Amino acid sequence: MRAWALAALLVVAGCGAAESGGAADTTGDGRVTVFAAASLTEVFTRLGEDFEAAHPGVEVVFNFGGSSALAQQIGQGAPADVFASASPATMAQVVDAGGTAAEPVAFARNRLEIAVPAGNPAGITGLADFADADAKIALCAGQVPCGAAAKRAFDAAGVTPRPDTLEQDVKAVLTKVRLGEVDAALVYRTDVRSAGGEVEGIGFPEADLAVNDYPIAPLAKAGNAAGARAFVEYVRSDRGQAVLAEAGFEAP
Amino acid sequence: MTSIAHRKRRRATGRLPVVLVLPAVLGLAFLLVPLVGLLVRAPWGTLPSRLFSASVGEALRLSLLCASLATVLCLVLGVPLAWLLARGDVPGRGVLRALVTVPLVLPPVVGGVALLFVLGRRGLVGQYLDAWFGVSLPFTTAGVVLAEAFVAMPFLVISVEGALRAADPRYEEAAATLGASRWLAFRRVTLPSILPGVVAGTVLCWARALGEFGATITFAGNFPGETTTMPLAVYLALETDPDAAIVLSVVLLLVSVGVLAALRDRWISGPS
Incomplete structure (x- = not known):
């Protein structure tokens, strides 16, 4: 099932990559693909909807799974814009491979x-x-x-x-x-x-x-770098933190 | 073969149409290149030491055991089922035949979930197994066998049923006129005549069981030595140690090719 989702993502992102580049990169419009730990499924789905509401024209697509599997997929070139993992160790795998565009920051515990x-x-x-x-x-x-x-x-x-x-x-x-x-x-x-x-x-x-501290980072190979930064900022914003707290997460 | 037929045949195959050859070569490449990629990426230097590590041996042993047990289960249940579909005078045979093939098209994960709902501790049947006999199938090696059999049995049934339908029923009728019971006729006349079909079905069934992943991980979970078969081990290793995953894949590939090669006379090569 996860493989299917990934295949679909690859196809979708492959199509999207051709048209992004210019406009999408500067405005942050279009699709933001977020790879997130399975434990974030409910809360990120909700944050994604909020983010879409706050940024008309933006679509957030999630791939939820075990953090180690996601780190592996990113290492293999899966088209992701943001990685939110459930531990610094799994995030470090991506950082060590030069996969992140900015220093990961803890956004929840x-x-x-x-x-x-x-x-x-x-x-x-x-x-x-x-x-x-x-x-x-x-x-x-x-x-x-x-x-x-x-x-x-x-x-x-x-x-x-x-x-x-x-x-x-x-x-x-x-x-x-x-x-x-x-x-x-x-x-x-x-x-x-x-x-x-x-x-x-x-x-x-x-x-x-x-x-566990949960780190989040925009990715180096993001097709939508502006969207990636915007989503990371949204998760760390007061609004994002309130949603996380409501779901039972602690502040980092 | 007569000389005329021989000439005709040569003329018919004299010029290979590009419109068929090109996609055929592409198709062949599509099937083989990923396997070549696996072999190219394989860490040949450390292969022997990895190969004989305990975890690989354990997963391989478990895989072979479970696939074989699942195949036995499929044979015991599947051959009679194929016979019923081909020869039995049961109403709604077409519907039955369609239902038998459902696991073929069902995503294996869905099959695993379905097995949980039926044979799980709170499942339709499983709750009684648990209450009356203290038997709980999920997370056990028996669970792996059941998951594999569920997914693989249609391959056997379809293959055997096809052979049965192609076989001439007059031999059975002749046996019956000579006083043989239907069971005796099945055993001594029908079964020997459809043996190639049974072998083909058994090989397909075994190969499918060996590669089973989705239903196994859903129904039987994952625990080394108990339920972690080769495909599960490959998937897990991919996250931590991709080289190990490749080694496991190569082993699985070699085992599969070995079995297919050993049985090629019966199965792969058609009438020559």
Whole structure:
């Protein structure tokens, strides 16, 4: 599915690249393609709509996914204007490859929470339950920011988790909880909130050690450099920060 | 072959029309160049050490095991199903045939979601499996086998059904007049006569199961040694270690080509 979206993006951006260049670059009109961490799905979709409303004639297109996958796609030349990742480490992959047009800036902060299906059928109470072989556990894979944050939390708690599946982005983990296929998972607090009543969140003391800063940067190969800068500014503006706070993100 | 037929045939193939040859060559290049690209990019220097790393071996072993088990499952269920579609006097056979091919056109991820809704812990059937037998299929190797079988079975069914429909039913009828039951006639007369079709279907089915990704990662999740098959390992490695992804891809390519080559007499080469 992600591959399809990417293929579509490639085609679309390929068509768009021919006509951008001049006018679009200076005015910031046209299409802004944003590659953003899966955990930003709801809040960025909303920010994108707001941005479009504030900038008539601009269309914001998103590609949400695991930050590490997105960083990889950008490295392979995927036509993106902006990258918003869920950890400085994944952003650094793009920066190190010379992929960014400006220094990345942190625009939000997120912390992990234990997610259980509504009613908490397995009676999960804390991180220690993640070591239980009988409990079905979903975690993010280690290379995804939420997986790296989870590892910090488990290390701090001295717990060796026994996951049944390592998912490619935090939304895939959340889906497994929503469907009741797993008893517990570690996701971001904002994901628990976005799932509404289907998922319950349980805080844990080590969460303070598993906080992720979210960096954002316009990209060097942006087809729409002005639009990219404008979107980054919008995310960092008071209005953008208010929307992020409402979704449960903390200020960086 | 008579000399006249031979001459005619030579005349018919004497001049290859450019309008066919050009797209044919382009088509061939389109199919082969990406594979060449894979081989060119492969890190040949470190290939042996990567190849024998534990994670590659684990993923390969799991892939071969799951694809083979899925193929067995498809054979056990799919050959009778093909027979029913080809020979059985069931009402609505055309609709049934269309339904059987649905997994062919369904995006595999959708297939995986559908499997979750049926066989997941809260699924239509899965909730009883869990409550009565304590069996939970998602995130298990059995789940991988089921996901692969779901996607691959139509290939076998279509192939076997085609062979059955092409086979002359009079041999079965002759067997029946000699007193053979339908089961005996199927076993001793029909099955041997459609064996090439069954082999072709089995190979296709196995190859499809080996390459299965979407339904597997959706239904069975991803855990090394349990559910991380080669295609999943390729996808994961692409994010962290592209060279490893290429090595895994080359291995998968070689295994596939090896199996196809081993069976080429039965399958790839037509009547010569």
